[in-house]
Amino acid sequence: MTTPPGTVETRELVLPVRANHHGTLFAGQGLQLMAQAAFLAARGLVQREVVMAGVTGVDFLAPVPVGSQLTLRGWVSRVGRSSMTVCVTGLADQPGVPPEEVLKGVFEMVAVDAAGRPVAIACSYRNQETLP
Template identity: 75%
Template sequence: MTSPSGTVELRELVLPALANHHGTLFAGQALQLLAKAAFLAARSLVHREIVMAGVSGLDFLAPVPVGHQLLLRAWVSRVGRSSMTVCVTALADAPGLPLEKVIQGFFEMVAVDPSGRPVSIDCSDIQTETSP
């Protein structure tokens, strides 16, 4: 099943290499995973090169122990002239437990040309889902 353009779902397993000294997902590693999901969601919408311009409202709601899966859901919530806002949530998934929202954040992504300069997002480049 394919996701609509501008959305992405990824799964990551929290291994010891991603953990801090408490045995839970290290915040820096979490930020890297959320940034990857934001990048993929933005690029899937505009089909251009994308860079991150900023992160806002990053909230760590609960620790994620080693051995849990992290389900990352990202979607483009706003498209401007050359920038987009991408919302990302991370849910912890462990056998026998309900999904729990553990991290959420908002990423500002910018469409760029080959030299890294911002470029306008052409609305005709945006793929929208059509109903069958």
């Protein structure tokens, strides 16, 4: 099966260095991992540099214990003139436990030139839905 352009999947091990005092993934670390997945999905689609313009929503649905494998999946759901909407979900997986959706968020990314100014995205990607 071919992955649609603008889709990325990463896996991370939740180590104690990423945990809070409860032994679960610290929310700031989870947000950072989600932002990285959004960046990789957007840059992969447009094949140029991108920056984050905003986060329209992030939900932490369940705690992610240390030792869990966190699978983050990001995909571009909307392409505009220079901006994109990227959806990210996170699934936690532990041996003997079914995977559970634990994170989700929506990120607005903008294609930029070398000076950091917004630049038009190629017409072939605009207004296309690249839902998973």
